[in-house]
Amino acid sequence: MKIGITCYPTYGGSGVVATELGKELAHLGHEVHFISYALPHRLINFVENIFYHEVEVSNYPLFEHQLYGLALTSKMLEVIEYEKLDLLHVHYAIPHATSAYLAKQILDKNGSDIKFITTLHGTDITLVGLEPSFLPLVKFSIEASDGVTAVSRFLKEKTLTNYHIEKDIEVINNFIDSEIYKPVCNEQFKKHIAPKNEKILIHTSNFRPVKRVSDTIKILEKVKKKIPAKLILIGDGPDRSECERLSRELKLEKDVIFLGKQDGLENLLSVADIFLMPSQSESFGLSALEAMSCGVPVISSSVGGLPELIVHNNTGFIAEFADVDRMAKYALELLTNKKKFDFFSKNSRERAEKVFEKKLIVPQYIKYYEKILSE
Ligand code: GMT
Numbered sequence: 001m002k003i004g005i006t007c008y009p010t011y012g013g014s015g016v017v018a019t020e021l022g023k024e025l026a027h028l029g030h031e032v033h034f035i036s037y038a039l040p041h042r043l044i045n046f047v048e049n050i051f052y053h054e055v056e057v058s059n060y061p062l063f064e065h066q067l068y069g070l071a072l073t074s075k076m077l078e079v080i081e082y083e084k085l086d087l088l089h090v091h092y093a094i095p096h097a098t099s100a101y102l103a104k105q106i107l108d109k110n111g112s113d114i115k116f117i118t119t120l121h122g123t124d125i126t127l128v129g130l131e132p133s134f135l136p137l138v139k140f141s142i143e144a145s146d147g148v149t150a151v152s153r154f155l156k157e158k159t160l161t162n163y164h165i166e167k168d169i170e171v172i173n174n175f176i177d178s179e180i181y182k183p184v185c186n187e188q189f190k191k192h193i194a195p196k197n198e199k200i201l202i203h204t205s206n207f208r209p210v211k212r213v214s215d216t217i218k219i220l221e222k223v224k225k226k227i228p229a230k231l232i233l234i235g236d237g238p239d240r241s242e243c244e245r246l247s248r249e250l251k252l253e254k255d256v257i258f259l260g261k262q263d264g265l266e267n268l269l270s271v272a273d274i275f276l277m278p279s280q281s282e283s284f285g286l287s288a289l290e291a292m293s294c295g296v297p298v299i300s301s302s303v304g305g306l307p308e309l310i311v312h313n314n315t316g317f318i319a320e321f322a323d324v325d326r327m328a329k330y331a332l333e334l335l336t337n338k339k340k341f342d343f344f345s346k347n348s349r350e351r352a353e354k355v356f357e358k359k360l361i362v363p364q365y366i367k368y369y370e371k372i373l374s375e
Helices: 013-027 068-083 096-109 135-144 153-162 187-193 213-224 240-249 286-293 324-335 338-355 358-374
Strands: 002-006 031-036 050-054 087-091 115-120 147-150 199-204 229-234 256-260 274-277 298-301 316-319
Touching (some): 002 068, 013 358, 050 068, 096 135, 147 358, 213 229, 213 274, 240 256, 286 298, 324 338
Parallel strands (some): 031 050, 229 256, 298 316
């Protein structure tokens, strides 16, 4: 197949899923055309069968706000026509699904056709999509898609109820390359973080309010009252300064290590004992899956699709959203019981490999493409 993929190219789960999907499709012999405003950051190396088409956005002075959605439509039209795409797969509804719909309508007027599939990832449905300025458009664009997938059962249900949609939505979970994300020994880095063999908590995110990164610092404070521990925070975003301020206020500035944005997470995750994900909303939790695949148990809030990923009291623990006392208690339960910790670590790795491995999930996308194309 010749498949066009549109996604946000920056750090973030939907861009990662779209890029890794495109790479695997290319590896399986399909031709993949990425259409976005910048090269997806996981595509920096040449990959056979992958092509990149950059959307040019005009800075014409009359347009006080850039018209990205329209420029994207034009680029989609160009790529569909000249590369003879069979299918367009857009990740994150806003504005990608609307741009794809518009491209489809224009092609229809010219006597040709393209099918497009929209994958819903998270805040496109649970947060920004619900804003009055977007809601009717998101609802329309989902209904007008030839196929729709959601990354968890939770997100599918939320879409159907919040937007009063009756469309079939296929659930296809996030996936992981368990040969890349695997337990590795990185003694030098571990010694650097925890020179006195302290236990290590870790969290990675884009530091948006929805991630509640400050809860991870509050959990560390509670854990440290019982055992020596450190917290690694990876990523950057709007809440980072507040988190730095909080760690100083709690006199934890030496114990909270801010690493900023990092590539090669697979080499860093394994040094940790526990991954924390206290999010307020999380449709799947790709970064928690990455940790599990490295054998790191996850303690999370009970929101969104997290209970579909984490098996409570088996691969990790799930607590009420914002209940940092309970999350700290769970962390201590694992950190002070080696037998239990090893059991959880093994289960986490096994679940990642047996349920969410890319070799199992990518074929689900291919099957879905074939179904939509044959309708
Ligand atoms: O919604 C976001 O936070 C952005 C989105 C993205 O584009 O990075 O992340 C979502 O998509 C990921 C990949 O499908 C999921 O694993 C994340 O759980 C989801 N984030 C949220 O729901 C907050």
